[in-house]
Amino acid sequence: MNIDIPSVDVRACWQPPALRSSHAFGHWLPAIFLLVFIVPWLLSGCGGGSSGGYADRPPSDRVAYTAWQEWTKFGRSTVVYGGQAGGYVNRSGVTERSEPLSSKIGDYWGSCGHPSWNGRSSKPWSGAFVAWTMAHSGVSGSDFPRDGRHGGYLAALYDRQQKGGRVPFVLHAPNEYSPKPGDLVCTGTSGPTWRHADSRTARRRIDSTASHCDIVTDVRGGYVQAIGGNVKNSVTMSLFPVDSRGRLVPFAGKTWFMVVEKRV
Incomplete structure (x- = not known):
């Protein structure tokens, strides 16, 4: 399944918080989720953890x-x-x-x-x-x-x-x-x-x-x-x-x- 990640105009990050609506925040959620959860999950080996190498138990x-x-x-x-x-x-x-x-x-x-x-x-x-x-x-x-x-x-x-x-x-x-x-x-x-x-x-x-x-x-x-x-x-x-x-x-x-x- 293909997931379309919405494009984000970097100028939005300069808007003061008072001007952001709940709708605008919802527009950001997919990108925030990608950065906070998906990327670290991929870097750590797709969420599977590490059972070998230098992380071994004694x-x-x-x-x-x-x-x-x-x-x-x-x-x-x-x-x-x-x-x-x-x-x-x-x-x-x-x-x-x-x-x-x-x-x-x-x-x-x-x-x-x-x-x-x-x-x-x-x-x-x-x-x-x-x-x-x-x-x-x-x-x-x-x-x-x-x-x-x-x-x-x-x-x-x-x-x-x-x-x-x-x-x-x-x-x-x-x-x-x-x-x-x-x-x-x-x-x-x-x-x-x-x-x-x-x-x-x-x-x-x-x-x-x-x-x-x-x-x-x-x-x-x-x-x-x-x-x-x-x-x-x-x-x-x-x-x-x-x-x-x-x-x-x-x-x-x-x-x-x-x-x-x-x-x-």
Whole structure:
């Protein structure tokens, strides 16, 4: 249906209110309605609202929520592998050499026994971010080591898994398990070769070749959303593509190492 919007002579807006009749005001109503209601409705996505991207609600998992809070606090730096997804696009946040993030990195390192290290100390701090997030989410040091090196805490988790019994974290090859909020997705130079090696070799590879881990905050729309420290010199969310089962997809620039399932 076509709606004819009446033309309006701009000289009318200079008439004093006393000269305007109720009939003249009624003549203006369609144009006023267009400007006040229709245009904002169109700009906001035809009234449907936004359920994705940066308007998302925080995750319910406690570890994921702690990471999400830090990401939000420091400007929501984002990397999307694939261009854009669900409203997320590449963007920068507060950098490690700028306050308040620079001092905050000292808190991350403090959870690992190095409070004097901060964003200006040139120390890679992605492992410290993971350890701090676990500590501030109520995960005990006995369940997750306060180690600022990815290989260090992953090797310790592997040792715990090998002993059997109650296991707070389980290490999986990337093609064996679909990550969920609170889990870790990790890269490493040797890839998942540790998975089928003898225990001694596996531990050595885990300890020496782990590169980086991010904390999963959501899985939807064909992507894992995961937050990590020292990515783009900030606390950054990365969106990694997954297959129809929700498992990480190999792609150029990332060598998937393992997925760590959080059971606590």
